[in-house]
Amino acid sequence: MRVLVTGAAGSLGRVVTVGLADRGHDVVGLDLVPAPEGTTSTWHEADCTDADAVAAVFAEERLDAVVHLAGVPEEASLPEELTSHVITTAALLDAMVTHRVQRLVYASSNHAVGRTPRAAGELTEHALPRPDTYYGVGKVAAEALLRLFVDRHGIDAVACRIGSFLEEPTTLRALSTWLSHDDGVRMVEAALTAPAPGFAVLYGISANTRAWWDLEPGRRLGYEPLDDAEQFADRIVARPEDEAEAEFVGGPYATPAFHRPALGD
């Protein structure tokens, strides 16, 4: 499969591009910044918010699928979040329709449902949108845009609500939310290759003993995580903020420290 990976120079992007190439896929990287040293795949330096730049990449490459990882992975103002997550997704979707590219795998986030109280129990893929930040609002809106394009144009789009993509978990919360590097690649490959998913949501975490997200939606798409954060549990040092972070699914993002004006800087 020839796959465009956006945000290919980022923390997820670097791991995913190498992982997909190792599994026999032909990877085309795209990022705002030049290719990291040692990159062997084709590379485009482009801004996904620029529809013309995105269209030029699609005109040049013959693509089977897109893995959209480009975007600012933290809280900012509402306009910045909408630009970074919704406008970039829109530019890619328009180009996919024009060039008949069927599949998009999207790096959504647990923060799309982050304001859900942990007391609500395990979250399924049917959890209603409940963002904890403008970042989470951006992810919810991007998922809605995917759904619209699936319904209108019959493309396939898998929104992966990723937890904490880290080499290893370093906080109590991450024992629940951790997504290992290897499982991250397994997740993306399953989302790329599952037969005709239409619009689907999965939770992007490893098979963590303390998980509070349902792994079944991912398993139905062929994502079988193999790692478990529990192996690191005895290295985690408790912190005073752990209790406040345990109240909502989104952890620190759901605490008052993140309250700010929607249009502020």
Ligand SMILES: NC(=O)c1ccc[n+]([C@@H]2O[C@H](COP(=O)([O-])OP(=O)(O)OC[C@H]3O[C@@H](n4cnc5c(N)ncnc54)[C@H](O)[C@@H]3O)[C@@H](O)[C@H]2O)c1
């Ligand atoms: N890392 C996590 O634990 C995590 C959890 C949930 C969701 N996500 C999502 O996964 C995606 C990747 O996250 P990450 O941690 O790798 O972030 P990162 O900041 O390490 O990488 C993002 C990459 O995207 C590029 N980029 C940003 N805006 C761009 C644009 N407009 N056009 C082209 N390239 C652009 C950046 O240059 C960077 O290389 C993000 O959408 C993030 O919201 C990450």
